[in-house]
Amino acid sequence: MSAPNIVQTKPGDSSKTDFAGLLRFIVRNRALYIMLIPGMLYFLVFKYFPLAGSVIAFQDYNIFKGFLDSEWVGFKWFEQFFSYPNLLRLLKNTVIISFYQIIFTFPAPILLAILLNELRMQSFKRVVQTIVYLPHFLSWTIVFGFVYTLLSVQTGFVNHAIEALGGSSVNFLQKAEYFRTIIISSGIWKEMGWSAIVFLAAISGISPSLYEAAKMDGASRFKQFLHITLPGMTPAIMILLLLKIGHILDLGFEQIYLFLNPMTLSTGDILDTYAYRIGILGGKYSLTTAIGLFKSVVGLLMLVIANRASKATTGEGLY
Amino acid sequence: MKTNRKWVSMLVIAAMLTVVGCSSGNNGNSGTNGDPAPSPANAPSADNGGSTEEQSKDLSFTMYVPDQAKAVPSGNLLEDPTIAYMAKASGITPNITFLANANYVDQLKLKFAASEFPDVYMGFGLTQGDGALDNDLILPLNELIEQYGPNLKQVIPQYAWDAVTINGQIMAIPEPSNTPSSRLFFMRKDWMEQLGITEYPKTSDEFLDLLRAIRDGDPNQNGEKDEIPFTMREKFSWTGDNIWGMWGISPYEGIELDGEVVPGFLHPNMKQGLAFMQTMYKEGLLDSEFLLNSAAITNQKIASGKAGTWGAGPSSAFFFQKLVSDASPGVNADVAVFPTPRGTGYDGPIGAVNFKVNKSYLVMKSAKDPVAVVKFFDWLFSEEGQIFSELGVEGINYAEEGGNYFYRQTSEAEAKTEWRTVLKMHAHNEKAFAAKYSGPEYEKMLNAIEISNQEGLESLTMGMPAVGQNLFNLYYEFHEPAARIIVEGADVDQVWDEFVKDWRAQGGQELIDEMTKWVKENKQ
Numbered sequence: 001m002s003a004p005n006i007v008q009t010k011p012g013d014s015s016k017t018d019f020a021g022l023l024r025f026i027v028r029n030r031a032l033y034i035m036l037i038p039g040m041l042y043f044l045v046f047k048y049f050p051l052a053g054s055v056i057a058f059q060d061y062n063i064f065k066g067f068l069d070s071e072w073v074g075f076k077w078f079e080q081f082f083s084y085p086n087l088l089r090l091l092k093n094t095v096i097i098s099f100y101q102i103i104f105t106f107p108a109p110i111l112l113a114i115l116l117n118e119l120r121m122q123s124f125k126r127v128v129q130t131i132v133y134l135p136h137f138l139s140w141t142i143v144f145g146f147v148y149t150l151l152s153v154q155t156g157f158v159n160h161a162i163e164a165l166g167g168s169s170v171n172f173l174q175k176a177e178y179f180r181t182i183i184i185s186s187g188i189w190k191e192m193g194w195s196a197i198v199f200l201a202a203i204s205g206i207s208p209s210l211y212e213a214a215k216m217d218g219a220s221r222f223k224q225f226l227h228i229t230l231p232g233m234t235p236a237i238m239i240l241l242l243l244k245i246g247h248i249l250d251l252g253f254e255q256i257y258l259f260l261n262p263m264t265l266s267t268g269d270i271l272d273t274y275a276y277r278i279g280i281l282g283g284k285y286s287l288t289t290a291i292g293l294f295k296s297v298v299g300l301l302m303l304v305i306a307n308r309a310s311k312a313t314t315g316e317g318l319y
Numbered sequence: 320m321k322t323n324r325k326w327v328s329m330l331v332i333a334a335m336l337t338v339v340g341c342s343s344g345n346n347g348n349s350g351t352n353g354d355p356a357p358s359p360a361n362a363p364s365a366d367n368g369g370s371t372e373e374q375s376k377d378l379s380f381t382m383y384v385p386d387q388a389k390a391v392p393s394g395n396l397l398e399d400p401t402i403a404y405m406a407k408a409s410g411i412t413p414n415i416t417f418l419a420n421a422n423y424v425d426q427l428k429l430k431f432a433a434s435e436f437p438d439v440y441m442g443f444g445l446t447q448g449d450g451a452l453d454n455d456l457i458l459p460l461n462e463l464i465e466q467y468g469p470n471l472k473q474v475i476p477q478y479a480w481d482a483v484t485i486n487g488q489i490m491a492i493p494e495p496s497n498t499p500s501s502r503l504f505f506m507r508k509d510w511m512e513q514l515g516i517t518e519y520p521k522t523s524d525e526f527l528d529l530l531r532a533i534r535d536g537d538p539n540q541n542g543e544k545d546e547i548p549f550t551m552r553e554k555f556s557w558t559g560d561n562i563w564g565m566w567g568i569s570p571y572e573g574i575e576l577d578g579e580v581v582p583g584f585l586h587p588n589m590k591q592g593l594a595f596m597q598t599m600y601k602e603g604l605l606d607s608e609f610l611l612n613s614a615a616i617t618n619q620k621i622a623s624g625k626a627g628t629w630g631a632g633p634s635s636a637f638f639f640q641k642l643v644s645d646a647s648p649g650v651n652a653d654v655a656v657f658p659t660p661r662g663t664g665y666d667g668p669i670g671a672v673n674f675k676v677n678k679s680y681l682v683m684k685s686a687k688d689p690v691a692v693v694k695f696f697d698w699l700f701s702e703e704g705q706i707f708s709e710l711g712v713e714g715i716n717y718a719e720e721g722g723n724y725f726y727r728q729t730s731e732a733e734a735k736t737e738w739r740t741v742l743k744m745h746a747h748n749e750k751a752f753a754a755k756y757s758g759p760e761y762e763k764m765l766n767a768i769e770i771s772n773q774e775g776l777e778s779l780t781m782g783m784p785a786v787g788q789n790l791f792n793l794y795y796e797f798h799e800p801a802a803r804i805i806v807e808g809a810d811v812d813q814v815w816d817e818f819v820k821d822w823r824a825q826g827g828q829e830l831i832d833e834m835t836k837w838v839k840e841n842k843q
Contacts, residue, residue: 063432064454085825148616153607154545154625174610174806261553261610262802277795283428283448 057290077290086269094270097256098248100184106244108192110237113199114229118221129200132193143190144258147182148173179264183256198240199233206232238316246303249295271295378691379412382680383427383440386417389737401736404712409698411691417738424449431456438686441741444676445483445490445782451681452490458682459488463693470700471693474745482676482782485841491679492696497746498633498768500775502560502671505639506628508655510538519657523565523595526660530604533627539650549599550606550626552617555798558630559609560671563592564776565662569672571794573780573834580779580834584797585822590815591662596805610802622646630671636767637760656767659774670774675781678741699744708743709751711736717754724754779838793827 026033057077059070081087112132119125135143150157151172159169172178210228219227253272260268271291279288303318311317392399396415397406406412416437418426427440427449436456442449451457464471471492479495511519511529514536520526530548539546551559555570563570566588573580576587583589599605606612606620620626622642631639633656640654659670682692698704710717710726715734717726731737747768756764800818803809823831 062454063428063450064456066432085821148611152611154547171607174608262555262798263610263806265799283450 054289054293056286057293059286061286061289063285073286077287078294080287081290081294084274086274089266090269090271090274093267094249094251097180097183097251097268097270100180101187101251102241102244104184105187105191106241108188109195110199110233112192113196113203113233114225116196116200117203117229118225129193129196133197134193135190136194138190140190140254140258143186143255147186147259151182173259174261174263176264176267179259179268183259183268186259187252187255198236202233202236203229234314235316238310238314239318242303242306242310242318245306246299248302249298377412378410378688378694379414380438380686380688380691380695381414381416382692383416383418383430383437384738384741385420385423385441387738387740388420390732390735391417391738392735400715401712401734401739405707405742408703408707409695411695411698413695427451436683436685438688439680439682439692442491442679442681444493444674444679445485445681451683456683456685457490458684458686458689459490460492460682460689460693461487461489463689464489464492467690467693468697470697470704474700476746478675483679485782491681492693492744493676493679494744495746496674496677498771499673499675500670500771500773501632501674502557502564502630503633503636503656503767503770504561504628504659505631505635505654505656507538507624507626507643507652509651509653510627512653513538513540520660522660523662526565527595527598527604530599530628531602534603538627539624545625546627547606547620547625548604548627550612550617550620550629551609552612552614553610555801557632557671558617559596561630561659562596563589564659564669564671565595566591566665567662567667567669567776568592569776569778570797572672572776572778573783573838575779579831580838581831582794582834584801585819585827585831588662588665590811591665593801593804593815594811595662597808597811600805601808605805610806618642624650624652633767633771636763637756640759640763655763656770658770668774668776670776672778672781673775680744696744699742705745705748706751708739708745709748710754711739724750726754728755779842780834782841783834783837793822793825793830796822796825 053067056067056070058072058074059067060073060076061067061070084090116125116129119128149155151159153159153169153171156172158172163169170178172182206228210232211224214224214228249271251270251272253276256268256270257273257276260273275288275291278284279291307317307319392402396402397412402413402415418430424447430436431449431451445452475493476495479493480489483489483491483493506519506529510533514529514532516529516532520529533546533548534544537544537546551562560569563583568574568583568586568588570582570584570589572583574583574586575581576585596605600607600609606626608616612620617626617629621629621639622645624643624647636656640652643650643652643654661669680692680696682689686692699708706724710724711731711734713719716730716736717724719725731739752764753761797818800809800814804811804814
């Protein structure tokens, strides 16, 4: 993104009022401002106006009365949510799975991008890239079907292999201790290739002259990676990492909901699946909104903290 | 600079136009401006008033129904031959809006939230949770039915009216069910015969013996021990209901216990079913993947000749026969429904919960012409309407010769008329039934209807508004301890008694009180 060619005036510099100067500035750069309108409208209509709907977290929302006439109940839903006996389990599962995602899922596409970048044969690279990003287009329902076909005790390939090697079969999908592993690894399989595209773009944005200069100075392949590729990718990595941290309580409802069953609730029940069970199935819009609001506030706090930390350490930040 | 001025002036003009537009709109509504045409708002309504009189020849109403996940006619619906026939034969034009089947109730709620109200919409009994009933938006139909519904009064039995009546007010037009007990046990009867067992199991112990025989006897004759004696679907779904039903429990339905009305899973008899399932799992009689089986996976297990017994709705009586026969034409498969065995040490009613009413139609208070709605449904209950709703339109779906109907099943998908099942309101029409089903299909369907009428459990809370059940979510809490009992072999009494105690403490008691109060006020 190169800086737009803005015509410089200095509002308030002359004797005229600031406002007139600002207006003239806007009019002079009108093309840019007009181009800004659709984007701003998008955020207003789809992001900011719906924020007002969050008031239903403090109401006993009734769809026939709407949020203007529904009764105000203060923090009732938050109290109900925080007094849920399994709340600690929900938070623990959510944070642990999120933590695993940051540790294992997040670096996977970075590694893939770096490995792909080191390939010599462009055609081979393209084929690999296409194959690994295809799973992104499958729905989680289909991915669950694959996982079931692999891990089923009755028909699964993995269990047949274990039995052929003399072991006894394991009911992977109905055991709490395997749940997080399955979630994380299927998540990596599905999204790794797609997420790598951003990092590949970041790598290709690095000026070739840097590599040439490094080669002239006798830098090895690894040194080039360490001192050119990695620093070149850092801004992209940091921004995506910060965004991921901002979504610390959002794990992707669909995937976990599909994999979850009563035997795996103890390690896999998260805020989103709880909100779905209690709210959507039970029609409790206010309670679900309260849970959503709680998640957003926690996410915002995490984002601010992480951004501060990132700025202090690497100098990179979202804002 | 010139261009700048042009821009500013354009902005100013635009702003002025907006202001003028708004203010003139306000004036028009308030009517204070002394405009020469002061009442534009009144004029159209006068027109409407005039046209309703004309419309007496041309009755119509709007209606929301689920699309049954089938292809529905598009474009101008009045040109669709089926709808055109219906409008002509009944003299009333229904303006149908199809909503997606999968999340029908959610879409209804969205429509209601946007103040889009149909004149009539489809529901399931009175309990689907769209909230219209609880918010007093539904029109009681007693007088209209008395006046305009001779067929309704004649055909619909009292028990079906009772299911949609609250405090003497009829809140919906019901479809009486001809298969009240909502789930039945199915089995591969050819396997049972293969194993040398001649009679259906009559007790839970005999049922266990049958399952053991299926496990050990290799009835599918492939030399492998791959039979699944009993399979059921994930989430403790209705496909396993008849197991609790051997001890008279339907997990989610209200049952009396020590003067209170509690959900079935709180009743001590629930533990008998749990212990039974624990035994089944331990001995390898229950599908080891009973927490994972989606509908597709379950059907595949049945089709591929692995499953010996399972539970399903009575209407699937022939579906599974066809599924198995189509998948393995060489095998002489015989899928049969059989009466629910009686649980050891129990002598009350057995089976699954009775649904006396399948679907129902609720008329909204905002309906412009509720008479047209009632007249239309009255037509659906006439002989002509019954044949139409089951067999379709002559020349499209069936042919008639000398009083005999020749129905062509495949025409439904071809002519996109499968949605018509939303209009089937009567319980049983022998002529249509005989035209639809023949040979083994006829017998299997009839057998399922018979068994379903011989067993079944009464639910005390049938008809209780879902929205009133403030703690609806608590219904799913029993899945986890139940799974632990069955899979991990935990002690039934210890785990379940503790769960029941916790459940009551976590707000369950509130739900119990609500249920008890509702039953007292509405059912006794």
